[in-house]
Amino acid sequence: MHRPTFFRNWNSSNKYPCHWKGVTCHPDHTVRTLDLSHFQVSGTVSSAISGLHNLEQLYLSDNSLSGTIPPELGNCTELESLDLSDNNFHGQIPEQLGSLKKLSSLWLYNNSLNGSIPHSIFELPLLEAIYLSTNSLTGEIPSNVGNLTQLSILWLGENSLVGEIPSSIANCGHLSELHLNDNQLVGELPESLGRLSKLATLYVTSNKLEGHIPKSLGNCTKLINLELSANYFSGAIPWELGNCSSLAMLSATTKSAHREHTVFPWITATPLRTLFESKSLVRAYTCTTWKLQPFGGVEGPIPPQLFEAKWLQKLSLFNNSLTGSISPEVCNLRHLQELGLADNELSGAIPGRLGAKSNLTGLDLTGKPPERYNTSGTLLFRAIGASSNGRQSVGREHSSRYW
Secondary structure: OOOOHHHOOOOOOOOOOOOOOOEEEOOOOOEEEEEOOOOOOEEOOOHHHHHOOOOOEEEOOOOEEOOOOOHHHHHOOOOOEEEOOOOOOEEOOOHHHHHOOOOOEEEOOOOEEEEOOOHHHHHOOOOOEEEOOOOEEOOEOOHHHHHOOOOOEEEOOOOOOEOEOOHHHHHOOOOOEEEOOOOOOEEOOOHHHHHOOOOOEEEOOOOEEEEOOOHHHHHOOOOOEEEOOOEEEOOOOOHHHHHOOOOOEEEOOEOOOOOOOOOOOOOOOOOOOEEEEEOOEEOOHHHHHHOOOOOOOOEEEOOHHHHHOOOOOEEEOOOOEEEEOOOHHHHHOOOOOEEEOOOOEEOOEEOOOOOOOOOOOEEEOOOOOOEEOOOOOOOOEEEOOEOOOOOEOOEEOOOOOOO
8 A cells, every 4th residue: 555644653663553543453452443544545455454353444435545355354354344435446346255244334335346246245144234336346136135134225326237126125124225226227126125114215217127116115104215217117106105205306207218198197295305297207307418308298187186295396397298277276386496387288377376475486388498587586587488399388367576
């Protein structure tokens, strides 16, 4: 390892290293913790580290370390926390890490690790957190993941993992965060995920998943973030998700290029902070940067149940085939900030009270770029008139200081 200047007190003539920067010791003067995180250390990790037989915590994150992870780390059998994240390690994750029976936390994210995930890691009985995201890992998620009954956090996103999501993952009863996004996973979301009663975050965006979104997810009543976008899901969002009363973000666009006609799905009486509808499923604004072109998958009137989502802040229903008028009930959404209804077949008048009792700052009723204003009112932009496809959008009921 390269030794920056602040290692000046690392003196090999000292009988014990207990006063060295980044080192703490047991009462018998053997090393308990080695914490060199954020120290701008470069070079490789020597296999001699296996001589620290009583080492319990090893923190080397956010440095410029390179080379491979030494298999000899498996000899540090007292290790409870291992953090090698945010470095330049390459090669495979050593199978020998499966010998660390006391390990509770493993941070290896944001490196250049490749190869498959060792099955031996999922045999460690005390593991509570695994962070392997943002590497180049391949192969399938080990089927023995369900052995980790104490696991609360599993980050496997931004790799090149393939195969199906193991149904045994539902045996991880303490799981609260599951990140599987940006891989090449296939198949359906397992119904068994509904058994994860403590699940708060589920990210499976940007995979090749298909089929229906399982109704059993409605049993995950502690869900806060549910991101399903950029997959090949079909059908409607299950009404059972309305049981997730803490849900703050739901993103569920589809990759399909085919027009779909499904029942207009809505989550009601739920404090969704952001709710967007297009392509038969809920979409987020960021999808435009992903170049996911909307194709009018939703038709019919805007359902009145939508206006029960009292916490709604952003609503975009653009590029669909919605008909009918805008209900005056939209004025009851006092937290609404942005409303986009462009490129539909709506008719009638804009409710005159719209914006009067809300935080509305943006209104788009056409397919044209919104006009921007600097006014004393709350409305920062509007776009009202003929849409880009030639349809006539709704007209204004009467003038107000917001427009």
